[in-house]
Each structure stands twice: as C-alpha cells, then as structure tokens.
Amino acid sequence: MAVISPVTGLDVAQPHLAAELGASQSTLLWIINGPGHRPARRDGHHRVLCGRLANRHVDRRGHHGGPVRRTLAGVRYRYEITQAVVRQGIIAIIRTADASSAVQAAAPLLDAGIMSLELPLTNPGALEAIRQLRADHPAAVIGAGSVLDEASAVAAVRAGAQFLVAPNLNVPVIQAGHRYGAPVLPGAGSVSEVVQALEAGADAVKVFPAPTPQWVRDVLAVLPYAPLVPTGGVAPADVPAWLEAGAVACGVGSALARTPIDEIKSLLRGA
Template sequence: MYRWQAMNVIAEHGVVGIIRAETAQQAGLRARTCLDSGLSVLEISLTTPDAPELIKELRREYPSALLGAGTVLDAASAWTAIAAGAGFLVSPSLHEDVVSTGHRYGAAVIPGTDTPGEIVRALSAGADAIKLFPASRWTPESMRDVLAALPQAPLVPTGGVSLENAPDWIAAGAVAVGMGSALSRGSTDEATARISDLRTRIRTARG
C-alpha cells in the first residue's frame, strides 16, 4: 500500500483506533475486538510489550486491515514497525528521522504537534498528516481557528477525544480522530454497535 492510499483509508474511516495495554495479550484482545467490529484502522502503540510481534500477527489474521504503530520516537523503532507490517507511523512529537525513515520505506507518518509553529515544522518535514496532541488542550473551535490560517494542515486530534465529541472535531475540519479504549470496551456486539454509530455520526458531520 502506498502512503497516499494509507491516508485515504484513514480519512475515509475518520477514526484511528489506538491500542495500548500493559500486556500483549490485553492489546491483542482489544485489537481483535475493534477489527471484528468493523474498525479496520488501528494504531498499535510501541509502549505495549511485544508490539511488533502483535502487528505481525494481526497482519496475518486481518490482511485487509490498515495497521500502524504508535509512539514511534526514532528511526530504529520506525524501521522495526515497518518491517513488522505497519503501514503508518504515529509519534507524540515531531522526529524528522522518523518521517524520513517512514517515507524511505513507504509508510505514512503522522507526527504529534501542540502549537501552530510545530504544525508548520511538521508540514515542512513532510508529514502526511499531523497529530494534534493532546487534543484535550484544544477545542474543535480553536482547531478551526488554526485551520483558517493553515488550511493545508491535515490534522488528527488525539488524546481527549470522546465518543460524544468526535464528530465535532470532524465538523471543525479534522481529517480523522484518534481514540483509545472507549472503542473496544465490552463485548464484540457492543463494540460493533458503538463503532458503527460513531462512523455514521462522523460521516454526517462531514456533510
């Protein structure tokens, strides 16, 4: 998959499920719940034990899913994640060596920023999209103000986005939102209903 194809999938879904857990087993259960519930864009945080191996397992089990790696802080981690099958890389901050490594091997890269100045630096570094992190420091309205000045910035608010306000971020101009355990809790049937409802409301928010 090309970088632009990965970004198209992320934009079409409107939500990236973030998987982070204290054990690989917990992470695997959460990831499979999301995937079985129709959410096929997942970011596996490298803070999770054995995260690269989990990405490999999920790639084999769900070949049509778009899997990425999160908390990618350096070139070595970027390469490890890509070798495991990650199609996109996400960082909490901007690391230009992650961007260059990801692009060298075909992965889309979404670095984190928290100010307009950081957003511009991420654009200059070649970011495919930009993680607005933590989104809890922002509001959809304040993000809209930034996009008025930087309409070329594809923003993905993450950290503090809820099931209730996710469509508000999309309506304000976000390409997608990043969300964690709120998506995968409960049974597969419960998660399926939750994810289906969220994606419907995101599509409606786009107009």
C-alpha cells in the first residue's frame, strides 16, 4: 500500500518514513533552498576512488557544513565524503530491529576504529540511530542503506546521513542525494547495471550480491574507472582479497559482530 508524504507528495517505500517527512512546507523549502546552499562539486570523484588517492588523509581545511548535511569537520564536498567512506576499505552494515540495538551494535565497531557505517532503512529506528551516532561519534561517516526512493533519501539526509546506499539503481535517489551533497552508492548486479549506475552519476557502485574477486578483476579490465563496493556475503577475512582485486571497499554485515576486535583492527586499510 502506498504511503504518500503530506509534504512531498511522494510514495514512501518504507511506511515508517512518512512521519519523518511530515514537516511544514516552509521547513522543507528551507531544507531544499537553505541559506548558503551550494551544489556539490563533481570534479574528480572517479579519480579519487580509483585506488591511488583512496588512502589520502581528508583535508582538514574545509568550511562549515551546509544547512542540510552536518558533515565531518573540514569536509564539505561530495568527493571528500566518498573518499572518507571508502578510505579504510570496510563499510560496516548495522542490521538490527530498532534504534537502540543499532547504536549498541555500532558502538564497539566504532571503538575498534571503523569509521564508515551504514544503517539500512529496513530498521524502523534507523533515522533516530543515525541522529544519535552522528552526535556521539562526529568523526565517523554515518550513512543510510536500503534507500529505495527519493522521499527516503530526503528523510535520511535530514536525519544526518552523510552517504546513501541502495540495493538497486533508482536515478531519483542519486539526484536527491547529490542535490544535498550526499554521495550515493546504488546497487548493481551486472556489468550493464554498473555502467548504467555510473552514467546516472553514482559516486561508487554497490555490487550486490557480491560475486567473486575474479569478477571484480574482470569488470575492472574493461571498466578500470569503476569504483566497486562488493556487498552481501563478504566475510571480514575476505576483505583483503576483494581489495587486492580492485574493489575500493567492501560492505560487511553481521559477521563483523562475530569477529574479534583485534582482527577487525588488522583488516582496516591504513590502520
């Protein structure tokens, strides 16, 4: 059953997000056209992701965050956020049933040094968890996953999500994320879908479900500029093999919670 936002008129795929979009029209206009809002700079985002610059330190000279996205200190532009998302080579995916359990699951991973977390919107409390984690861990990069439509993308960015991930390619999600300076990692399961995602402006492409490291090598042989993020069934111990094959990072889920902290620390690229 469709759930229509009273503000945007958009169908919200996850019904629990409808309330998040129940702001006044004036509030929404401020979010869209807020003071000082500037379009994110697009130059060089593929160059940043193609390996050579993946480990560079984030520039700390930057400016104050815009009216919508509360960014990392010194990080304003989309390519800088993308660089921060993939720098360690692991994006931790926190799948739980509510906000408190998500925060509880994320805390030890953040304490272990993981800096990039994704909270799927399949969790009804994901947006609240994003708000809390952004407040409690300002140095981390916190994103929203399972972002299926434009309305969900807007709600996630409003909650503080710094990047958006989807299992599929939905161009309006990319457009909404970019409108507010948030990188978007849409999903792809074939070479054709990877190309379509890149043509649509993807900052990186979530390869879902993850095939094999050799598949990544083969794709990069014909698309050497494709920033691939294998996700789904990737075990922490397998991450080095994926990175060696050319992936810019891997999305790793529940297996992280069962992995000893010392082992996690050893897997972090640049740690």
